[in-house]
Amino acid sequence: MEDTKNSSRVAAKEMTLSMGPQHPATHGVLRLVLDLDGETIVKCTPYVGYLHRGVEKLAEHRNYMQVLPLTDRLDYISSMSNNLGYCVAVEKLFGIEVPERTEYIRTIVGEMSRIANHLLWLATHALDVGAMTVFLYCFREREAILVFFERLCGARLTVTYPRIGGLKNDVDPKWLEDVYAFTTEFPMRIEQYETLINKNRIWLQRTKGIGVISAQDAINWGLSGPALRGSGVPYDVRKVTKYGVYDKVKWEVCTGKNGDVYDRYRVRMDEFRQSNSIIRQCIEQIPEGPIMADAPKYTLPAKDKVLTDMEHLIHHFVLITKGPQTAPEGEMYIATEVPKGELGFFFVSDGTGKPYRMRVRSPSFVHVAALPKLCEGELIADIIANIGSIDIVLGECDR
């Protein structure tokens, strides 16, 4: 042992390795420049911006209604959550109260989106680390959720289902029934995934004790979502910001202990069960009622009225082309818990139909920034596990 250590030190030569931007394990166009001493990472410098589309600049030139489809393209894996985050933020800015039925439906689709996101995360993360079997099992269930989305609004990936003040359309009872049937079966599926990897020695060796970040460091670096909770910080925006019906259903904030890749995996597995339980409770409790808020200055009129009534047609036209003309002046920050962490919107409104400034606080951007902290001093193979464990999407990182 001593010998190999010495000989490796003699032979070791620092070398710079450019990883990405086209690399299957970086989950998008992320480029990392790694300074290596043998196989140990001395310095890691991430380069981002390859997917920069200027969403914040575009938003300043579009009205509030037109910005909504842009938010789909932030985190395209869980576009439903992004839409929700945006709508909740704009509603709080305008001071709109959303009907109860809408809150229930939003919570259901939000949690379905969380399950779909974590499924994709588990599939690709496990594949990166070498546990290949679980990949297709996860995609089977993800497909089921995407089909539910398709039945709901016609789109699978970029859904644009919520609207400011409500939803595009109501759900039908058969859809709710089928989702309920899915949630009855899903806990068994989670157990299947766990039997595949929980006792897999390769999986355990490649995740336990890797990429450790303490609770204090995780907060200091601004991590959020499962990446923060894996370090044992019980911070969940669903408990902090009031939106959806998270205060009316029973659920717990899942936390880890050691802050390593394995604990972040455990947190997400626990979140599967929590989300599943939230969906079930919502479907059991969901009340009847309208789905659009009673705020005609900000919300789109019902489609059947637009097609038959002149006044509503004009109203619809003005809202879509010019935006709400009576938006209050002010600035505020509203965050929601998307699957990847805290997605925040900071609006400066000057009273016109367009946001004066829209800042998107995306979890992936913060997580990529913290990547050097996680992987410096570790082996080059571990960087794959680390990138997977912080769950990034570059569309959201670069905006």
Added chain:
Amino acid sequence: MEPLEIVNRLKTKYLNEIADVTEFRDQVFVSVNRDRISDICRFLHDDPDIYMDYLVDLCGVDYPDRQHRFEVVYNLYSVKHKHRLMLKALIPADNPSVDSVVPIWAGANWHEREACDMYGIVFNGHPDLRRILMPDDWEGYPLRKDYPLKGPADSEYKGFEELKDLHSHDSEWNIQ
């Protein structure tokens, strides 16, 4: 602690620095002069009753008509005490610079780089202030209000300088 209580604490210590306090839908914004921003942030971070340990977000805002053209908005949250305060540093147009808060919150690093990239605000003492989303040789600051959404046709970005050099010198890369 209520946000206004935090503001009162701040006032007893840094009264001359505070320019304005506004409130909108229960969120409190404190505008301060930029000169002692790192002292103020250090105080908000270290004080055991306030303990703003989580820098949620940091971003710039551009107001071309105001005396202080730029604002840097610090979105501070305390995970321990569960309270939030929005702090704004007022920055003049002729010398857009402010002290970096990276020594206090490591997570500020990329947010500050982005604000520099998008608004041209210089963060003094930042460990690695480079462009982050735009290419290194980009001209102008895209999120400034006087920067057009779409420029004239001939102003299209011509590509990385370093790549062009590479193309002209290395025949293997010389793709027509």
